[in-house]
Amino acid sequence: MDKKTTPKKTKNKKDKKKVDTKKSLKTTKKIAKKEKKQIKKKEYKKEVKEIKKQTKKTTLKKAKEEKVKKKGKIEKKKEEEKEEEETKIMVPPPAKKDEPEEYKKLRTEIKKILDDRFLPGSVIDEIIIKVLNEKALEKKLKIIIDRAFEHYYKNIIDPAEACGIVGAQSIGEPGTQMTMRTFHYAGVAEINVTLGLPRLIEIVDARSIPSTPMMNIYLREAYRINSDLAKKVANQIEITKLNSIADIETDLTNLTIKIKTNKTTLDNKNISIDEIVDSIKKIRGIDVKVEKDSIKVVLDEPSYKKLLDINETLKDLKVKGIDGIKRIFIRKEPNEGYVIYSEGSNLEKVLEIIGVDPYRTTTNDIQAVSRVLGIEAARNMIIEEAYNTLSEQGLNVDRRHIMLVADVMTTDGIIRAIGRHGVSKEKESVLSRAAFEITVSHLLQAARRGEIDKLGGVAENIIVGQPVNLGTGAVELVMKKGKKK
Amino acid sequence: MAKENQKQQFEILNHELVPNHEIVSEEEKKQLFKKYSITPDQLPKILNIDPVCLSIGAKPGQIIKITRKSTTAKEAMIYRLVVESNE
Numbered sequence: 325m326d327k328k329t330t331p332k333k334t335k336n337k338k339d340k341k342k343v344d345t346k347k348s349l350k351t352t353k354k355i356a357k358k359e360k361k362q363i364k365k366k367e368y369k370k371e372v373k374e375i376k377k378q379t380k381k382t383t384l385k386k387a388k389e390e391k392v393k394k395k396g397k398i399e400k401k402k403e404e405e406k407e408e409e410e411t412k413i414m415v416p417p418p419a420k421k422d423e424p425e426e427y428k429k430l431r432t433e434i435k436k437i438l439d440d441r442f443l444p445g446s447v448i449d450e451i452i453i454k455v456l457n458e459k460a461l462e463k464k465l466k467i468i469i470d471r472a473f474e475h476y477y478k479n480i481i482d483p484a485e486a487c488g489i490v491g492a493q494s495i496g497e498p499g500t501q502m503t504m505r506t507f508h509y510a511g512v513a514e515i516n517v518t519l520g521l522p523r524l525i526e527i528v529d530a531r532s533i534p535s536t537p538m539m540n541i542y543l544r545e546a547y548r549i550n551s552d553l554a555k556k557v558a559n560q561i562e563i564t565k566l567n568s569i570a571d572i573e574t575d576l577t578n579l580t581i582k583i584k585t586n587k588t589t590l591d592n593k594n595i596s597i598d599e600i601v602d603s604i605k606k607i608r609g610i611d612v613k614v615e616k617d618s619i620k621v622v623l624d625e626p627s628y629k630k631l632l633d634i635n636e637t638l639k640d641l642k643v644k645g646i647d648g649i650k651r652i653f654i655r656k657e658p659n660e661g662y663v664i665y666s667e668g669s670n671l672e673k674v675l676e677i678i679g680v681d682p683y684r685t686t687t688n689d690i691q692a693v694s695r696v697l698g699i700e701a702a703r704n705m706i707i708e709e710a711y712n713t714l715s716e717q718g719l720n721v722d723r724r725h726i727m728l729v730a731d732v733m734t735t736d737g738i739i740r741a742i743g744r745h746g747v748s749k750e751k752e753s754v755l756s757r758a759a760f761e762i763t764v765s766h767l768l769q770a771a772r773r774g775e776i777d778k779l780g781g782v783a784e785n786i787i788v789g790q791p792v793n794l795g796t797g798a799v800e801l802v803m804k805k806g807k808k809k
Numbered sequence: 810m811a812k813e814n815q816k817q818q819f820e821i822l823n824h825e826l827v828p829n830h831e832i833v834s835e836e837e838k839k840q841l842f843k844k845y846s847i848t849p850d851q852l853p854k855i856l857n858i859d860p861v862c863l864s865i866g867a868k869p870g871q872i873i874k875i876t877r878k879s880t881t882a883k884e885a886m887i888y889r890l891v892v893e894s895n896e
Contacts, residue, residue, distance in 0.1 A: 444884075444885075446879075446883040449883060675817070678816075682817065683819070696821065697821050697827050698830075699859055700827060701826035704828070704877075705826060723880055737854040737856040737892060
């Protein structure tokens with residue numbers, strides 16, 4: 325247990341002594357090999373870290389082993405069999421259950437009454453539930469539907485209504501109450517997620533990479549119940565660098581690098597030495613030899629500088645995992661089982677991992693969603709993310725306003741940003757540009773280029789002095805020709 | 810160990826976030842334009858390289874009917890015109 329507490333920080337005398345002895349040992353080494361000073365220092369730090377890690381991991385492992393023993397071997401065997409049964413192709417989720425007969429009957433009846441008129445599904449559903457609860461209402465069904473239709477059309481948005489301005493105000497006003505810069509531990513482990521106004525701006529800005537990419541990785545049936553299997557999937561996702569699983573020693577006299585691996589660490593991460601060797605072999609200009617628990621790297625051409633270069637690349641070498649996924653957390657959720665949360669995002673690759681549920685896993689990287697799942701999925705994601713950031717701050721914005729924003733952002737098949745100059749890449753009229761900034765210069769340039777203004781917007785029409793093409797201004801009176809009575 | 814290198818195959822159309830996409834037949838197309846008295850280019854667009862378009866095999870000029878799951882109206886229908894991507 326002494327090893328577990330950090331030797332440098334603790335004021336415990338025993339620990340101090342330990343550090344002292346280690347330091348003195350180190351100083352003797354220093355005198356002997358002055359050139360290796362820097363490398364040794366790093367190694368010393370690594371050693372301390374490694375010791376900490378190992379002790380932690382071994383204690384964790386012991387606890388786990390006990391748990392497994394308690395569970396019994398029979399269960400384990402069963403799960404192993406299950407795993408083998410799993411095929412490569414993921415079966416789509418089963419279709420939703422059909423609703424009961426009486427619902428269907430009522431639905432067709434309502435459809436008959438409605439005829440060509442339209443009522444949204446949610447309204448019809450509400451009517452069905454109400455009518456089925458009170459049998460007396462069944463006779464009045466026609467009246468009910470007529471009334472519902474009447475009210476629905478009374479409340480529907482009018483043609484040529486300036487819905488965009490209403491939406492902008494409805495999001496903007498509560499937005500002023502948002503805290504400017506909020507960072508929040510979103511309840512999930514220690515993942516830090518940008519929230520509040522910065523996140524909202526990020527969504528609307530359609531930035532290619534969010535400042536805090538994050539993924540919710542759901543697991544398939546068999547994997548989400550079993551913690552070992554969940555961990556196995558997690559190990560495949562989390563990026564593992566060589567530095568964190570092995571000691572890299574540089575031998576300057578022979579110009580070789582020795583990579584010492586530790587069996588417990590490897591077992592914990594489920595990595596074999598062959599896998600490490602395979603990834604090391606990808607570096608050019610070196611030869612790799614395996615010796616029991618360690619790997620020897622020999623340079624093709626002996627060079628001191630190259631050795632140090634390779635030492636650096638080896639430290640950062642990816643052994644396993646997916647690029648972009650920095651850290652992962654496994655949590656047990658009620659009614660779900662184990663769910664993996666990750667810092668960093670790579671939707672394309674994560675969905676391909678066996679064990680991941682490819683139909684529920686999501687990321688907060690909207691551009692990635694658009695790339696992998698299409699524009700409609702991106703639209704859904706924008707609505708979901710924007711709505712959640714707003715409601716997380718206790719602001720109740722109607723979903724329809726956000727839906728409108730998402731619709732505008734995705735109408736062209738690509739995600740376009742909405743900034744303070746309007747929707748990006750949209751051609752802006754000369755007059756409205758002139759009304760905004762440096763009037764003369766804009767007008768002069770437009771005249772030189774021979775630009776045309778179609779007077780579609782609000783500012784242009786006000787400048788010329790005619791009704792704006794909105795609301796009552798959008799309609800004109802048409803006279804019906806006929807005889808006077 | 811070899812198992813880990815295998816990739817899982819899946820259909821993106823079944824993802825939670827992806828609504829139902831359907832290619833509209835020629836006749837339906839005519840009815841649609843007549844009903845709303847619009848031209849195809851007035852519809853929202855979807856790129857032909859969109860992953861959904863690729864998986865249902867939609868070509869530029871075709872129209873896709875999308876049945877969205879909506880929280881306000883339960884189900885909402887929308888049409889998108891497949892356009893060629895200029896990238």
